[in-house]
Amino acid sequence: MEISIAPLNLLAIAPQIVVSVTALVVLLVGLFLPEEHRGRIAWPSLAGVLIAAGLLYYLWDRNDLTLSAMLRTDGYSLFLNLIILIAAALAILFSVDYAGRVRLPRTEYYSLLLLSTTGMMLMTAAVNLITLFLALEMLSIALYVLVGLNRAEQRSGEAAIKYLVLGAFSSGFLLYGMALVYGQVGSMALDDVRVHLLSTGSQSPVLLWLGLGLMLIGFGFKVALVPFHMWTPDVYQGAPTSVTAFMSAGTKVAGFAALGRVTLVAFSGLQNVWIWVLAVLAALTMTIGNLAALRQTNLKRMLAYSSIAHAGYVLVGLTAANRTGLDAVFFYLFIYAFMNTGAFAVLIAAHRLGSSPVAGENLDDLAGLAEHRPWLAAAMALLMFSLTGVPPLAGFLGKLYLFSAAVEAGLIWLAILGVLNSVVSAYYYLRVVVTMYMRDKKGAEVVPAPLCPALQLGIAVAAIATVFWGLWPASILNLVTITTRSFFGG
Amino acid sequence: MNQPGFPLLSIVLFVPLVGAVLVLLLRNNRAAAKAGALTVTGLELILIGVLWGFFDRHQAGLQFVDRLVWIEPLGISYLVGVDGVSLWFLFLTAFLCPVAVASSWRFLDSLPKADASWFLFFLLVLETGVLGVFAAADLVLFYLFWEAVLIPAYFLIGRWGGGRRVYAAVKFFLYTMAGSVLMLVALISLAVLHVQHTGVWTFDLTALVDLPIPWFAQLWLFLAFALAFAVKAPLWPLHTWLPDAYGESPAPVTILLAGILSKMGVYGLIRFCLPLFPDAVAFIRPWIWLLAVIGILYGSLVALSQRDMKQLVAYASLAHMNLIVAGVLAANAQGIQGALLQSVSHGLTIGILFLLVDLLEVRRGTRLIAEYGGLWKNMPRFGSLFLIVIMASIGLPGLSGFPGEFTLLVGIFQESTASAIFATVGIVLGAWYMLNLFRQTFTGPLERAENRAMPDLKRREAALILPAVVLMFVIGIVPNLILKPTHPTVDHLLNLAQERRVVWWDESGRYAWLDPNQP
Structure with a gap:
């Protein structure tokens, strides 16, 4: 008998390996650095992320199944990993000053950030329910700790507990769903599920329907779809802002990656069913997210609800279930990573300018920002307009793309609901601009604090990205369309 | 070429x-x-x-x-x-x-x-x-x-406007955006329709005008486009952002809002609605005429009762714009050309009127009409320019308002006599409130000391206003200067609309919208 061991194609997952090794190296190096120098750990972390991004470029045209068909390195995972790495790089830039100032244990902080990134990057490549689950847990557990890392803040711990309990709960749903699918199909591989469904068609047994439903609930928790979003505002508010910035972008990318593979690949046979489930979820998520954001005066909570709403927009593209839709999802996630992390970064900057531990979190903290920090205010205004979807910024093109996909798929009502939601969102995004540009600073005097150059660089990159990809989207859209063409096998 | x-x-x-x-x-x-x-x-x-x-x-x-x-x-x-x-x-x-x-x-x-x-x-x-x-x-x-356009306009109103500037700016932004977003879905739908017909994505207007659009689709696409344009113009009753935005903006911004931003709505109607959705235009326009006529009369009556001269001009602008919208929907050569001519004339006159009102306000510190009176005695040059602009605005022959209003009315009259009659009433009311404004500010005794101290037109101000006034005369005397270059395009537009209507609009087509699958 011949025992065949599948060759380990480690090159295909080299980016993930680089990031995880960096995480371990960072952890070790931190041991030997005195406390006051640990801020420097940011730079090797950033280097690891950038090297991984370079490897993505090297791997670009691949379509490799590796680790016994557990992971697939294709355009789909490579592009989404690029977004995750961008979010991670930005988060590291934002943390350079912030992590020290709020006294986070920096060695663990950067290490966990990178481990969470690794989990996300594995999740985009996972083509087996087992790896999908492992990757999800890897990113989640690292995030549970990161959320609660600010031990001086009571809310941070509270947020961590909440996230942990609800996250574990949702993992239970996900796992149960996977078990049911396995019970029916007899395999954990997404391709096997697809093949099984092709043979049974819509006559498929109730176990699969139930399995898909439970998995959707699990993913719904992770990407914060209504009605599984309850944890989001508390966790986003309590977590250190740099962690919020990172998780608001990264987790969503990873979650949508998995959701995309599960729906578009594994359960493509049940498409006519899950389209309606996703459409309803998208409608609820956009609407409730935006309506709830209207009432917030705490900016972190407001952005939390806004990120819920944006998950709804992205889901519109997935619901369309056509190539335009996947194009739109990719493009939107790409620019969303800049817009959202950038907005949180401005809050970090505002925190620096205030004196209280929660400075920069309330709307009033931004009053008169245009007077003493004109460029910071201008960047925030650009990000807000882009999140609203006002042309010529990138957020507009993203929405145009998403809604085009929806109309093409015959879901005009979803597109109409989407644009109406944009109007609702304009109200609370504009309120930020109004506060910065049209209200005077009252009460506390202005702290003439210099901003950390890394933070400034990060914010500038985010703001310029919203302008640049609003005007010259071709560069990124070419990548996107090549990716989706290979995904749909066209 | x-x-x-x-x-x-x-x-x-x-x-x-x-x-x-x-x-x-x-x-x-x-x-x-x-x-x-x-x-x-x-x-x-x-x-x-x-x-x-x-x-x-x-x-x-x-x-x-x-x-x-x-x-x-x-x-x-x-x-x-x-x-x-x-x-x-x-x-x-x-x-x-x-x-x-x-x-x-x-x-x-x-x-x-x-x-x-x-x-x-x-x-x-x-x-x-x-x-x-x-x-x-x-x-x-x-x-x-x-x-x-919303972003700069929003900052201009909200940052440099009057006391209620933030309210006015946010209202302007949200109102206009709410009006426009459905147009986004509508234009995506047009492109998707094109994809379904030809398999090619395009948003090119020159390609989309060749697209057969089913009657039912025309109806809601037209409504979605028209809503955006009606808010911008603004058509009554979608005008409620206007008094706030015009009133609170600094004068240069008001000039641009009233002079050119409002024309974006008119332009959109002519450029997109007429050639793309001719059947829907024909079906819905009685209702729009109704709104426009209400708008003309409402704007004129409210203008009559204003004590604030900037608000008076704002409502006058509302009335005039509704007349232009009514003319566009006549969808004949006179209506469209009148709308083009009157758009230019209205842009000039209303812009300069806002400017003159601002000059008065700067001199005197108030916009209340009752505070003025008898200004002609110490500001004859200012007064004569003011009078010329007002005359141009109310359509005195020889000035730019006349050929515009006349062509518009001819156009409307051919399609809807009732609308034309009511519109004429509005024009008469227009003469009333404008002349009233002039009478209360410039004629009568010069009683108040503050008014006596007001200086006449300065040379720089004259240089600012005179080119526009000259233009008002030029357009009034040789309107063909404006109209000539528009002829071929307008004819082409109408032919296009007519051809497309023949395809989709016959005697039975009037009721075909009940069945969305009908062509």
Whole structure:
């Protein structure tokens, strides 16, 4: 008998390996650095992320199944990993000053950030329910700790507990769903599920329907779809802002990656069913997210609800279930990573300018920002307009793309609901601009604090990205369309 | 074709944007920033003059076309062009912008240096945005400019306006955006319809006008487009943002809002609604006429009862714009040409009226009509200019308002006698409130000491106003100057609409909308 061991194609997952090794190296190096120098750990972390991004470029045209068909390195995972790495790089830039100032244990902080990134990057490549689950847990557990890392803040711990309990709960749903699918199909591989469904068609047994439903609930928790979003505002508010910035972008990318593979690949046979489930979820998520954001005066909570709403927009593209839709999802996630992390970064900057531990979190903290920090205010205004979807910024093109996909798929009502939601969102995004540009600073005097150059660089990159990809989207859209063409096998 | 060998139109579009950046770089030198902004807007006017020189007035289609693929997978391109319809809107924009910049001189001196630069920056960005709206021939590009105009307008109102500026700015932004977003879905739907027919994504208007659009789709697409244009124009009862936005804006911004931003709605109706949805236009226009007639009468009556002269002019503008909208929907040559002519005339007269009102306010510190009286005695030159502009506005023969209103009424009369009659009543009311304004401010005894101290028109102010006044005379005396170049395009537009109507509109087609599958 011949025992065949599948060759380990480690090159295909080299980016993930680089990031995880960096995480371990960072952890070790931190041991030997005195406390006051640990801020420097940011730079090797950033280097690891950038090297991984370079490897993505090297791997670009691949379509490799590796680790016994557990992971697939294709355009789909490579592009989404690029977004995750961008979010991670930005988060590291934002943390350079912030992590020290709020006294986070920096060695663990950067290490966990990178481990969470690794989990996300594995999740985009996972083509087996087992790896999908492992990757999800890897990113989640690292995030549970990161959320609660600010031990001086009571809310941070509270947020961590909440996230942990609800996250574990949702993992239970996900796992149960996977078990049911396995019970029916007899395999954990997404391709096997697809093949099984092709043979049974819509006559498929109730176990699969139930399995898909439970998995959707699990993913719904992770990407914060209504009605599984309850944890989001508390966790986003309590977590250190740099962690919020990172998780608001990264987790969503990873979650949508998995959701995309599960729906578009594994359960493509049940498409006519899950389209309606996703459409309803998208409608609820956009609407409730935006309506709830209207009432917030705490900016972190407001952005939390806004990120819920944006998950709804992205889901519109997935619901369309056509190539335009996947194009739109990719493009939107790409620019969303800049817009959202950038907005949180401005809050970090505002925190620096205030004196209280929660400075920069309330709307009033931004009053008169245009007077003493004109460029910071201008960047925030650009990000807000882009999140609203006002042309010529990138957020507009993203929405145009998403809604085009929806109309093409015959879901005009979803597109109409989407644009109406944009109007609702304009109200609370504009309120930020109004506060910065049209209200005077009252009460506390202005702290003439210099901003950390890394933070400034990060914010500038985010703001310029919203302008640049609003005007010259071709560069990124070419990548996107090549990716989706290979995904749909066209 | 006598087209230039370089992308003239694109240069025209982006010169103000370059100027905006330039002005921002000069933010430590107020005088240089002001001079820079004025130079750029002046240069823009010259460029439009050059464009006019190259313009072939016998050609119906788009000229000066620049095309660049922008978003390939969705078939979106940077596609701009000028035809007889857009020519005069471009001209009006280029003409009013230097006036607005020059009229902001004193206002700018009251601002901190950096603020003054930012004000001019947004003003110039606004100019590019509006020019883009009038030149875009790709639906997404059009929408992009259309919405992008909101950002500078929002800052101009909200940061430098009067007491309730924040409220006015947010209301303006939300109102206009709410009106426009359905247009976004509608234009996507048009493109998807094109995909279903031909398999190709495109947002190119010249391709989409060949698309057969089912009757039911026409109906809701038209409503979605028309809503956006009706808010912008604004058509009654979608005007409630107008008194706030016009009232709270600083004068230069009011000039632009009333003079050119409102024309974006008229332009959209002519450019998109008439050729794309002729059946829907024919079906729905009685209702729009009804609204427009209410708007004309309502605007006039409210203007009559105003004590604040800026608000009076704002409501007068509302009445006039509703008349123009009514004329567009007559969908005949007179109606459309009247709308074009009157748009130019209205832009000039209302812009200059807001400017004159602002000059009075600056001199006296109030906008209440009752505070004035007898100004003619110490401000005869100011008064005579004021009178000329008012006469142009109410349509005295020999001035620009007359040929415009007359052609409009002829156009409306052919399609709906009742609307034309009510519109005429509105014009009479217009004469009443305008002359009332003049009577209360300039005639009568000069009683108050503050009024006696008011200086007459200064040379610089005269230089600002006189070109527009000359233009009012020119248009009033030789309206064909404006009308001639528009002939071929308007004819082409109407033919297009007529051809498309023949396909989809017959005797039984009137009821076909009950069945969405009917062609």
